[in-house]
Amino acid sequence: MPDIKFRVKRQDPGDNNNPEAHWEEYTVHYEGENLTVLEGLFYIQEKFDGSLSFRFCCRASVCGSCAMYINGAYRLACQTNVKHLDTDLITVAPMPHLPLVKDLVVNMDEFFAKYEYVMPWLVRHSPDPEKEIIQSPKERKKIDMPVDCILCGSCYSSCPSVWSLGASLGSKSEEYYLGPAALLKAYRFEVDSRDEGGKERIARWNNERGIYRCHTIMNCVEACPKELNPTEGIQWLKRAAVRRKLFRKAK
């Protein structure tokens, strides 16, 4: 029955007696070969401290709730087997650069507001076909990458263009960078052969707080636990803007 040490960053900004961030250590026991970081957190919550807060839902890396900063990298707690981290000390912190709610829970309101802003849905103007809208395998291939995004927020939290427009500078939230996740979603629909919403959507991402705040730093590519490439999507959008404005192409 192996043991493994967890060092968890705890903070409750609402607790007047102890609002500061601090690290706490717990020893987690587990049976058998495997333990995910999420299971470790369950163990801590059950055995040591029921007040430990963290988000989770699917436990199968499809919902994107459990993104955290684990041993120095953005990871999904449910997808991370402690064995693969190859260490006997697991450090777990909330995603940095996002407003903290409590312990490992961060505020994602801005993130989802920006996501919604780029119109992340299929827009159709032509009359509905009788059956499904046909898409060739080649066309489907184009959305293979962006369609896998689970909106975990890792890329958004890792992007210096997102941080630099922080509220500390007094700018209004509507002037903040949309961030890699929202733009990857915009790309996912713009590149989709079935979508006809380009005309409405383009003004939302083709501006100075959209694609042009991306300076191809590529932290998002490194951060993404699903190994997606938001930068590639954003670069495609930059080219698409030129194609559409200059050559009146539809896509």
Place this chain on the structure above:
Amino acid sequence: MKAEVVSAHKGGMWAWLFQRITAVLLIVCLAIHLLFTHILNIGELDYENVANRLAHGTLTAVDIILLAAALYHALNGFRMVLMDYWFTSRTRALALTVVLWVVGVAFMAYGTWALWPWIS
């Protein structure tokens, strides 16, 4: 709480495209400029030699394009950096753009004026 994210920002494609175009121009014109200034028939570095070199219409044209491309590329790059920080709203960004254009045009005029004897 739902955050409001409607933005007044519009466009940006031209600045992005010109940044790329001027980058290519910079590589080409800078190579020609350096080649003729420092490698091919340098001679004495006196007024006459330099004046002779500038007497070639094509070289003067390359220098003018180089000046314009370098100014645009540098000032727009600077603008991009500043827009990451305080110049985030449309009004601030617009004010910044106007100021940088004035600076750019002033430098361009000064540079062209210095080369004027060989242009005319």
